[in-house]
Amino acid sequence: MNGVxxxxxxxxxxxxxxxxxxxxxxxxLEGLVPWLSIFPKDWxxxxxxxxxxxxxxxxxxxxxxxxxxSAMMAYPMAAMNYLLATVPWPLLIAATVALGWRLGGIxxxxxxxxxxxxxxxxxxxxxxxxxxALVAVSxxxxxxxxxGIGILANEFPSFRAPIQxxxxxxxxxxxxxxxxxxxxxxxxxxxxxxIASAIYAAPPMARNVLLGLQRxxxxxxxxxxxxxxxRLQQLFQVEIPAAKVQIMVGVNQCLMAALSxxxxxxxxxxxxxxxWEVLLTMRKAQFGPAMLAGAVIVIFAILIDRMSATxxxxxxxxxxxxxxxxxxxxxxxVSLLFWSRIGDPGSYQMLDxxxxxxxxxxxxxxxxxxxxxxxxxxxxxxxxxxPLRIGLDQALLPFTWGFQWTAAMSLWFFVAAAVVAVVLAxxxxxxxxxxxxxxxxxxxxxxxxxxxxxxxxxTAALSWVAGGHRLAMLSLVLLTTILVSGLWERALLSxxxxxxxxxxxxxxxxxxxxLSAVSPMAWRLVRPICDMLQTIPLFVFLIPVLMxxxxxxxxxxxxxxxxxxxxxxxxxxQGLISTPEEMIEAATASGATxxxxxRDVRAPYAAPTILLGLNQTILYAFAMLxxxxxxxxxxxxxxxxxxxxxxxxxxxxxxxxxxxILALIADRIVQGFAEERKKAxxx
Numbered sequence: 001m002n003g004v005x006x007x008x009x010x011x012x013x014x015x016x017x018x019x020x021x022x023x024x025x026x027x028x029l030e031g032l033v034p035w036l037s038i039f040p041k042d043w044x045x046x047x048x049x050x051x052x053x054x055x056x057x058x059x060x061x062x063x064x065x066x067x068x069x070s071a072m073m074a075y076p077m078a079a080m081n082y083l084l085a086t087v088p089w090p091l092l093i094a095a096t097v098a099l100g101w102r103l104g105g106i107x108x109x110x111x112x113x114x115x116x117x118x119x120x121x122x123x124x125x126x127x128x129x130x131x132x133a134l135v136a137v138s139x140x141x142x143x144x145x146x147x148g149i150g151i152l153a154n155e156f157p158s159f160r161a162p163i164q165x166x167x168x169x170x171x172x173x174x175x176x177x178x179x180x181x182x183x184x185x186x187x188x189x190x191x192x193x194x195i196a197s198a199i200y201a202a203p204p205m206a207r208n209v210l211l212g213l214q215r216x217x218x219x220x221x222x223x224x225x226x227x228x229x230x231r232l233q234q235l236f237q238v239e240i241p242a243a244k245v246q247i248m249v250g251v252n253q254c255l256m257a258a259l260s261x262x263x264x265x266x267x268x269x270x271x272x273x274x275x276w277e278v279l280l281t282m283r284k285a286q287f288g289p290a291m292l293a294g295a296v297i298v299i300f301a302i303l304i305d306r307m308s309a310t311x312x313x314x315x316x317x318x319x320x321x322x323x324x325x326x327x328x329x330x331x332x333x334v335s336l337l338f339w340s341r342i343g344d345p346g347s348y349q350m351l352d353x354x355x356x357x358x359x360x361x362x363x364x365x366x367x368x369x370x371x372x373x374x375x376x377x378x379x380x381x382x383x384x385x386x387p388l389r390i391g392l393d394q395a396l397l398p399f400t401w402g403f404q405w406t407a408a409m410s411l412w413f414f415v416a417a418a419v420v421a422v423v424l425a426x427x428x429x430x431x432x433x434x435x436x437x438x439x440x441x442x443x444x445x446x447x448x449x450x451x452x453x454x455x456x457x458x459t460a461a462l463s464w465v466a467g468g469h470r471l472a473m474l475s476l477v478l479l480t481t482i483l484v485s486g487l488w489e490r491a492l493l494s495x496x497x498x499x500x501x502x503x504x505x506x507x508x509x510x511x512x513x514x515l516s517a518v519s520p521m522a523w524r525l526v527r528p529i530c531d532m533l534q535t536i537p538l539f540v541f542l543i544p545v546l547m548x549x550x551x552x553x554x555x556x557x558x559x560x561x562x563x564x565x566x567x568x569x570x571x572x573x574q575g576l577i578s579t580p581e582e583m584i585e586a587a588t589a590s591g592a593t594x595x596x597x598x599r600d601v602r603a604p605y606a607a608p609t610i611l612l613g614l615n616q617t618i619l620y621a622f623a624m625l626x627x628x629x630x631x632x633x634x635x636x637x638x639x640x641x642x643x644x645x646x647x648x649x650x651x652x653x654x655x656x657x658x659x660x661i662l663a664l665i666a667d668r669i670v671q672g673f674a675e676e677r678k679k680a681x682x683x
Contacts, residue, residue: 016435020441076137093117102318124296130274134194135304139255143205171204172667178200179196179652182196183647200258204250256535259301287358288362291355292351302532414440420436481657491662495662496635501621509566512526518598556631607674608681618666626659640655
């Protein structure tokens with residue numbers, strides 16, 4: 001990576017220099033050759049229309065079979081709905097508490113009792129049971145499909161690479177993009193949410209099944225062969241049981257993904273479930289009820305996560321089953337004795353005063369602090385987000401900054417950047433100096449106004465540094481498909497907002513991760529917050545920011561940060577505390593201070609782990625970007641959401657594919673740098 005290439009330049013310096021020259025050329029010729037800045041509309045291919053026509057043709061062919069499958073899935077859906085609606089709530093709560101006791105003792109049993117008790121008194125019990133019915137039917141479907149894919153990839157190595165690529169695509173394509181073709185295929189209704197949940201939840205199961213089977217020790221496999229078992233016997237009687245811990249991790253992730261997707265699918269489900277309640281109350285600006293409904297989702301998510309995670313532990317303690325039976329018997333007895341008095345659980349709206357009080361308090365809070373909140377929002381919008389989006393030359397106006405940006409200011413700005421670059425180059429930091437010049441050009445121009453040749457060449461150059469010529473060619477081809485499809489401007493808007501959020505997450509998450517690494521007390525405070533944020537479905541993140549800052553880009557920016565910051569915190573801390581003891585002892589023996597040890601020993605060793613955290617943060621940001629379209633973002637997320645409302649399959653798939661391309665390229669680049677750091681450290 002740092003080897004000499006041309007004229008003594010390192011690979012990074014050469015890539016930065018090429019990107020800088022292309023960018024400077026585009027800016028210099030902007031007035032003479034306008035097409036260097038704005039891709040001509042005449043060059044755009046009718047890709048969206050062609051995709052729509054082709055996919056609709058295929059969907060029309062598949063529609064009869066899909067509608068038949070939809071009608072078949074309606075029966076288990078109806079049966080599960082009937083079961084959960086008919087079984088008395090004391091028995092359901094007792095069954096959950098009994099399971100909680102069996103898996104985790106008094107703590108998990110109490111958590112189940114308190115959690116479901118809150119769901120009951122919220123008045124959202126019927127809607128909650130409808131949501132769980134969807135999860136209960138979609139998860140087995142996802143488990144079977146995911147396990148089948150994982151086993152197929154394990155048994156036939158030639159299929160492994162294409163299956164891995166397919167799983168990457170399934171997990172990077174935005175969730176809303178699934179819904180448009182499914183709406184055409186299966187029609188309007190809750191079955192669409194069920195199938196979308198199964199599709200979205202299958203990849204984690206497939207990955208963990210494949211990973212678990214690959215990690216089965218060679219000696220175990222040889223023993224199964226020596227015992228004379230057939231291949232099916234070896235697989236199902238030896239290898240799968242040996243991989244059960246990793247497979248149960250897949251079950252946990254599958255459950256959480258299904259719950260998250262069920263909430264999102266409420267947008268087109270038209271089903272009386274919790275997702276629909278959240279959406280309805282948000283649209284009516286009833287933020288107290290929205291928070292209450294969102295809290296029900298969070299309770300379900302925490303209970304499902306904790307119980308299924310316990311099953312994934314290699315050495316778990318099962319508590320006394322007789323206590324579980326006693327709890328279950330008590331629930332049955334209460335249900336029988338008070339059958340006629342139980343009534344409709346949806347009428348137990350004891351928390352309505354809390355929701356109304358929260359609504360009133362929030363109204364009073366926003367009114368009392370309107371000046372501060374408006375200043376905070378406007379400061380970040382005008383001084384950070386707007387310049388990053390449209391550039392200093394357009395964002396600095398008398399209305400926003402108090403003065404007008406001029407051509408002379410641009411000249412002095414570039415001169416200052418050039419001076420910094422020269423100083424860095426003289427100190428042997430040529431690559432960093434060139435990056436400073438590139439960053440100055442991006443800031444002056446704005447991400448959404450960047451010339452397309454610069455974006456193509458710059459991304460390809462960065463990909464070349466990270467992963468070689470193959471990744472560079474892949475990035476170039478994939479970005480060109482966005483360019484010629486007519487979605488380029490919207491892609492840059494998505495890149496701007498997600499990039500700003502990722503940068504904020506890197507600063508905030510990196511700082512909190514560093515603090516948590518050096519202070520156990522700080523980690524004790526930060527860890528439960530991270531646990532909570534990771535179990536909250538995406539949809540719920542919109543509620544608090546919408547309550548305080550209303551609809552707009554700033555609210556979306558905050559929601560993305562709240563969802564995407566956790567991996568950065570966790571991976572930064574994990575990397576910094578994982579430094580080998582012998583390295584710490586050597587640094588201590590050489591007299592290094594605590595700061596020197598952090599800067600020169602721990603941080604370099606933690607770099608691969610921190611980069612993986614950045615990778616996850618980028619993927620989380622793109623996932624949340626589409627959900628944030630509900631509260632006022634522009635770009636590809638808005639296109640996907642509009643396509644869903646208009647049942648425009650071509651636009652939905654094209655915009656979803658463009659979003660997946662951006663996420664995939666970012667994923668591969670960061671992974672490439674992480675692998676390079678691992679090699680440099682001998683890991």
